[in-house]
Amino acid sequence: MVQLRYFASLRETLGVSDEAVALPEAVVTVAGLQRWLQERGAPWRDALADDHLLVAVNQEVSDRQAAVNDGDEIAWFPPVTGG
Amino acid sequence: MISVQAEDFDPGEELERLRSGLAGRAGAVVSFTGLVRDLNQGDAIGRLTLEHYPGMTEKALAGIEAEAMQRWELIDSVIIHRVGPLSPNDRIVFVAAASAHRKAAFRACEFMIDTLKTRAPFWKKEATADGARWLSPADNTLPGQAG
Numbered sequence: 001m002v003q004l005r006y007f008a009s010l011r012e013t014l015g016v017s018d019e020a021v022a023l024p025e026a027v028v029t030v031a032g033l034q035r036w037l038q039e040r041g042a043p044w045r046d047a048l049a050d051d052h053l054l055v056a057v058n059q060e061v062s063d064r065q066a067a068v069n070d071g072d073e074i075a076w077f078p079p080v081t082g083g
Numbered sequence: 084m085i086s087v088q089a090e091d092f093d094p095g096e097e098l099e100r101l102r103s104g105l106a107g108r109a110g111a112v113v114s115f116t117g118l119v120r121d122l123n124q125g126d127a128i129g130r131l132t133l134e135h136y137p138g139m140t141e142k143a144l145a146g147i148e149a150e151a152m153q154r155w156e157l158i159d160s161v162i163i164h165r166v167g168p169l170s171p172n173d174r175i176v177f178v179a180a181a182s183a184h185r186k187a188a189f190r191a192c193e194f195m196i197d198t199l200k201t202r203a204p205f206w207k208k209e210a211t212a213d214g215a216r217w218l219s220p221a222d223n224t225l226p227g228q229a230g
Contacts, residue, residue, distance in 0.1 A: 005136070007136055007206060008206035056204075079220045080220070081205065081217075082164060082200060082204075083175075083196060
């Protein structure tokens with residue numbers, strides 16, 4: 001299982017803040033996870049297509065080629081606006 | 084020292100706490116206090132709500148602080164950021180750097196607030212007369228904006 005988390009506008013668009021999912025064997029990267037989640041259809045397909053979205057694997061910002069493994073926490077969020 | 088908190092902070096108390104631990108090693112303390120600006124320029128504005136990513140936000144701030152401490156050989160530093168509902172004129176963020184000389188303190192303080200704005204996972208949502216909206220990074224870097 002991996003823990004998925006969503007923040008800010010993305011959380012509101014998807015209507016979910018976190019979920020635990022079992023990864024299919026074929027999903028081994030962030031990009032693969034993104035494609036798999038987009039197969040859920042609306043609103044996932046369009047919301048996750050936004051290239052500005054950031055992904056953090058185990059609380060470190062990662063690129064789409066980063067590996068995902070069982071037990072990881074993977075968070076999706078829009079560009080940050082603190083300060 | 085980093086803190087992510089809902090409560091307000093007192094910049095004077097924070098500076099005094101920082102100063103009292105310096106033991107004569109620092110010649111300069113530079114601090115920055117960010118305020119919530121009324122984004123709607125006088126329209127009936129509601130509040131700003133700050134969302135964050137508990138755990139990662141603290142790690143990001145600690146990483147920014149550690150980088151500043153190392154790059155400018157700081158003696159001590161502080162980053163405080165508030166979360167939750169805030170109103171115009173509220174304090175939202177506080178950054179301070181203590182070093183032997185002023186140049187390093189100025190630069191480190193600027194680095195910490197600038198880097199925080201692009202790297203630390205916080206998101207601002209503003210309530211306006213027309214409803215709520217999430218700020219974009221472009222909104223967030225306009226002159227005079229919060230932080």
